[in-house]
Amino acid sequence: MLRTRAAASILPSTRASCFTSGPHRAPTAISSRSVLRQLSPYKTRRIFLFSASTLGLSTMARAENKDEQKEPENFAYVHLWVDSEGETHIKDAKMKGFELKKYAADPQFVKDDIETPTKVVFTELSPGIEQDFHPCPEVQFVACLAGAWKIRTTDGAERTMRAGEVLFQDDVEKSPAKKTPKHWSAVVGDQPCQQMVIQVGNRKPEVDKPGVL
Structure with missing residues (x-):
């Protein structure tokens, strides 16, 4: 008011000119x-x-x-995690531990507390590829760039990963679980699936910690 x-x-203050006698x-x-x-x-x-x-x-x-605002509203990733028995599971999670600070230019949300990558791999999986249950080679992030692929854990859960989605997994052979944890994967659809794999071999695999990032 x-x-x-x-x-x-x-x-x-002016009068409306439309009310005239002309x-x-x-x-x-x-x-x-x-x-x-x-x-x-x-x-x-x-x-x-x-x-x-x-x-x-x-x-x-x-x-x-x-x-x-201390954290991004929804920085999503999928965690393929391992329990102490060696069974694998899937959890939709959100990354935490961001800091608002100057990085490239203007201040932005930055999370830089993850171990330095030991290897970066770009790969293309052809349509029809299906890989039986196996451990991953290193603790790693898998970013789907194009196409789609499906993962299945030993508890029977499935998840289709599409372009723009990120998977974090530490179901490695050297896991501290009682048995070697594994997962199944396959390409979805008739298009190749392109991925960027970021291995963090210096990170120790963990158990019973879903959504650890």
């Missing part, structure tokens, strides 16, 4: 530039100050909201 009254006191004419639109020409320098300055302060307050509000 205060803003409405302030704006009304600044702008000139022939009917369509109302003429008045541009903001022509309105400003009719104002005194004092009122023009007040309009600009009012607009600038409103913009400044909204910018400050956005900045405060950004500072209050």
Whole structure:
């Protein structure tokens, strides 16, 4: 209400020109530039100050909201995790441990507490490929770049991974579980599945820790 009254006191009061005794004419639109020409320098300055302060307050509000947000809203990944017996399971999880800081240019959410990659592999799996239960070669991330592939764990759960989705798995042969954990995988559909595999061989495999990242 205060803003409405302030704006009304600044702008000139004009009568609608369409209510005249002459022939009917369509109302003429008045541009903001022509309105400003009719104002005194004092009122023009007040309009600009009012607009600038409103913009400044909204910018400050956005900045405060950004500072209050400590983590990305939904940085999703799929965890193929292992229990102490060696059975494998699937969990939809969200990454945590981000820090809002300057990285490349402007401040952004950064998570850099994962061990240094030991190997990066790009691979393309042809349609029809199906791999029986097996452990993965190293603790690794698998990012699906194109196509789709399906994983199945020893508890019978299945998940189709599509382009843009990331899998983290540590079902390796050297797992501390009682038996070697394994998973099954296959290409889905009639298109190749392209993947980027990021191995973190220096990371120790763990058990009973779903959603560990």
